[in-house]
Amino acid sequence: MNKNITIRPFAESDRERLREIYLLCRIQAFYWCDSTQFKLEDFEAHIIGEQIHVAMYGAVIAGFISVWAIDSFIHHLYVEPAYRAGGIGKALLALAISMYPKPLTLKCLVKNELAINFYKRQGWQVIENGSDVLGDYYLMEYR
Template identity: 40%
Template sequence: MDIRVANELDYPDLRMIYLESRRKTFHWAGKEEMTLEDFDKHTVEEYIILAEEDNQILGFASLYLPDNFIHNLFVHPDFSGKGVGGQLLNASIEKMNKPLRLKCVSENHKAMKFYKNKGWRKVVEEGNPGEKYWVMEYE
């Protein structure tokens, strides 16, 4: 598996991964409101890395470098549980300065467990009822 910086030619696949992953795992959100264009809106001015194997994109992370913040980390549903997320997380940590932060939706129990197992700690839960998320930190 290779980790590399994304380029414009990767965006169609990244849009699909973002859409399919959210529709499959975000059971608390309105699936009909999610669109391919969300990827572009949600990654403005972000540094995007991706995981690839045999010319197939397996997942990506988008980083807001000025704040050492992981904004998105998504793995294609077909490759979940195969180490892709861990490799993207490690590459993200290597790219930025500690402490790093991210936000994880409180309802996303699988992601919360993933980050906890990778050494991230919960700092504070924020947001409105039904839209709560944890700010998490890695030092």
């Protein structure tokens, strides 16, 4: 792991920055959706009951992962665009793999090809197809 990257548990002081990252990344990743439907407040609604881990690049919050621990389900993994390709996503996944029982699962929207390719490079496999309000998705698994 890059020595500039550290991962720590969520602190309340992280909330505003994570809200911003969540909104920005969703607007960029889900380009086919009407982005006016995405709001800063979505962060709170979408992470209820989840364990959140924050990735720091030096002193900067660069991304986060949230996990529904009961099912070892990765609900969100977002990295600030300026910090992508620096190992932060890999570090967040590695933390989840080390902390939660296997198999781990996640959903990735079919149109989000960059993310699908990222997960496949990290050893994740598509095990099911589904559909929700944002479109078709793959259920992916890591054993």
